[in-house]
Amino acid sequence: MKQRLLFLGPPGAGKxxxxxRLASRExxxxxxxxxLLRAEVxxxxxxxxxAEAVMAQGELVSDALVLAIVRSRLEHHGGGWLLDGFPRNLxxxxxxxxxLTSLNQQIEQxxxxxxxxxxxxxxxLARGRADDNAEVIANRLNVYREQTAPLIAHYxxxxxxxxxxxxxxxxxxxxxxxSLLVD
Numbered sequence: 001m002k003q004r005l006l007f008l009g010p011p012g013a014g015k016x017x018x019x020x021r022l023a024s025r026e027x028x029x030x031x032x033x034x035x036l037l038r039a040e041v042x043x044x045x046x047x048x049x050x051a052e053a054v055m056a057q058g059e060l061v062s063d064a065l066v067l068a069i070v071r072s073r074l075e076h077h078g079g080g081w082l083l084d085g086f087p088r089n090l091x092x093x094x095x096x097x098x099x100l101t102s103l104n105q106q107i108e109q110x111x112x113x114x115x116x117x118x119x120x121x122x123x124x125l126a127r128g129r130a131d132d133n134a135e136v137i138a139n140r141l142n143v144y145r146e147q148t149a150p151l152i153a154h155y156x157x158x159x160x161x162x163x164x165x166x167x168x169x170x171x172x173x174x175x176x177x178x179s180l181l182v183d
Contacts, residue, residue, distance in 0.1 A: 001026065001181045002108040003080030004100075006087075006160075008151060009113030010144045011137070012123040013166045014173060018113065019084040021174055022181075029073065029081040036069050037061060047072065063092050067099055074103055081105075089147045093154055110155040111180060113166040113173075117141060 007015045023030035040048030047069050051061050087093040100106050124137045155161040162180045
């Protein structure tokens with residue numbers, strides 16, 4: 001099975017759910033950028049303090065800081081890993097590839113979870129979050145497409161991208177995912 005993975009997909013596609021299940025089952029290090037930032041802040045590391053100061057001002061954490069946190073997790077990790085939620089655009093992907101090359105840990109496969117917008121909107125509305133309304137969700141999907149479309153082409157041109165139908169039960173999607181990851 002592939003051991004160094006990247007998950008892509010729109011909000012609501014099930015990336016986080018599938019990433020957690022796969023990482024747990026296969027013993028992979030699950031690197032969700034949101035979780036990583038929160039963990040660094042909670043641990044009070046120098047990187048976490050820097051991230052906390054930026055977030056306290058309501059700003060986005062820089063790509064350089066996210067990459068530094070990813071580097072700190074991967075430098076001393078010899079096993080497999082799964083990146084979820086990063087990179088989000090082509091410049092981030094290029095910076096990540098440079099980092100991974102320096103660590104001799106190249107991406108082995110990129111999984112793109114795909115769903116129709118109608119299903120995504122229904123799933124996101126069902127979560128019941130205060131900031132999830134149809135207009136906000138439509139905007140999030142547009143932003144995702146604008147930023148991620150070049151990433152999809154980038155990884156496809158490298159022969160790394162595999163498409164995964166994100167419709168169905170968690171277990172059915174998990175089974176399809178497993179068949180994509182076999183060498």
